[in-house]
Amino acid sequence: MARRDDAVTNPAPARGSALHRALDTMPQMVWSTRPDGHHDYFNRRWYEFTGVPQGSTDGAGWNGIFHPDEQDLAWERWRHSLATGELYEIEYRLRRHDGVYRWVLGRAMPVRDAEGRIERWYGTCTDIDDLKAVEQRLNRSEKRFRSLVEATDAVVWTARPDGGFDTEQPRWTAFTGQPFEALKGWGWLAAVHPDDRSLTAQIWSKALLTRSLYAVEHRLRRRDGVYRSMLVRATPLVGADGEVEEWVGIHTDVTGLKDAEASLRRLNETLETKVERRTTELVRARTALEAANRDLEGAVRARTADLQQANExxxxxxxxxxxxxxxxxxxxxxxxxxxxxxxDELGRFYAKARETAPDLASPSLDALFREEFDEAIGFIRSSxxxxxxxxxAILTLSRAERRVLTPEPVAMAAFLAQVKAGVAHQAAAVGATIDIDPAVPDIVSDRLALEQVFANLVENAVKYLSPERPGRIRLSGRPDGDRVVYTVKDNGRGIEEKDFERVFELFRRAGVQDKPGEGIGLAHVRALVRKLGGRITVASIHGEGSTFTLDLPRRIADQFQSS
Amino acid sequence: MTIQRPVTIVMIEDDDGHARLIEKNIRRAGVCNDIRHFASGTAAVEHLFNGESIEERPILVLLDLNLPDMSGTDILARIKADPRMRRAPVVVLTTTDDQREIQRCYDLGCNVYITKPVSYESFAQAIRQLGLFLSVMQIPEAP
Known part of the structure; x- marks a missing residue:
């Protein structure tokens, strides 16, 4: 209840008084009112801050420099406090001398007399704009953090320094379905998979003790009863006094990752199994192939043995x-x-009988003794x-086959000169010349076999020259890798192409049969050449000449080792 | 020189024709010795090793290599391995003119090796030489 005389009995701090001076030196804005709320005093700081003229905010004038948004609220609060005597407290924006509104905290308390009647109100305004800004930034930061948490599905929680939960954990409750009553203290551990509890408790306790980062992975029961794999991280918040104020932790659901990891592992294992199986198959296939090869080798050996036996x-x-x-x-x-x-005995007897008893003779008996015996015996003889x-001939070939070859170095130019000397008589008789290539390559082979081969070929060349031109026979050769190729070339009568193979067959001859021979020479030559590990072929133009080509191993020893 | 004691010619020849031709030509060469012909190796071996004792009468063996029942070289080897028989001259008379075969026979102790030529003149010639050979050969006494 306001009374007129209150102003007299409880005046505003008088100018120049000790109280006035004290209030003026305060860094805070101070004001005072009469019991009815009439403002009659503002200290120096007020005027400095607001920049308003002295006394212009007395009475209810102060309300005018409040931010329009808070003017009504402040008036209302102030009237409420005046009516009830309750503490006046409000945050509002106050216009500074430069026109900038700054947040201030306004507080006022009544001073009462002995009877409890309100004598005066004393109030202060504190500039809290900087604090407010910090608070706002904190709010924004927290909001961001929250939206981040919402976005990540993470379970964020805070715990006491001793590791228990002592406040509501909305995120935890939302995830696990554990109400606060259940989760408080160490109750949260019940939501952790039984198999993971011991390890979790152990690591959590150690982190609490050492105040170090808490990091663990465990399965946490979701509200639907399904255990989810969680990656857990928590860090202590340390206060100014160096003591842990609380722990802030976060559970991140990594089940998807785990599943992916597991399926990747399974895939790897499957792949390994597949590779293993494939490898096994390959090994089996290779083993089978090797076995088949062995069988093949055996079959080849058996076949070779059969052939050798047949050959023998x-x-x-x-x-x-x-x-x-x-x-x-x-x-x-x-x-x-x-x-x-x-x-002869009978002939002599018949001749004597003819003389003594001519009637016994007859023309047919005469013919018998004169011709027919001779003819019959002649045919028997020649056949x-x-x-x-x-x-x-068969024996010769057979022996050539049976003979063991003796390899030796053969200087071919000298060797061929000997062959030439061997047929010199026949060659001179038909007027043929034989040339030997001086660069003919040497060979390591069986000399006797070579002699028979070349003697046969050269004799043939001399034997089957053309009567139309002087015979020319040329012996030459050239190396060919690990082989040597010799040729016996003549300008003789030649061989028809259809007979190229036939001339090498036993008892077969080709062309005009005007020369003696059994048809064994070339068969013998081919058998010998084959035995020496070589080949013999003929090229010829009928009527122009023939070339026999011998392809022999340079070293016959190699041939022996391989067979 | 003359043969001092009558020598029996043991002819081991499976071909009767050959045996006959050989005998004819031996006779033509003027050799009159007794000729015992065996047409198989078995019969010849039976006679040589179980028949009349070699002490009683020296022998000369005419041996064909190609016998149907055994190899002539086996008979040759047995003769030359027998202490009583090994000094008996063995003339191999066969169709084979294979050098290795000839060598083998000489290695086994054959005294003369004669190839039967198809040409009858050569054959007769060879047998006549054999006859000459027989006439000049000193058949050793049995021990």
């Missing part, structure tokens, strides 16, 4: 046939001679001799 049998056959055919020939020839002897030559 053929050689033996040729040898035996040679002998067994010969034995009857000996008898044919022998008893033919015996018949001849008998014929037998021919057969003997054929058998000898």
């Amino acid at each position: 049998e053929i050689k033996r056959f040729a040898y035996i046939v040679g002998h067994d055919l010969r034995a009857p020939l000996v008898n044919i020839m022998g008893f033919t001679s015996e018949l001849e002897t008998a014929r 037998t001799e021919k057969m003997d030559r054929l058998i000898n």
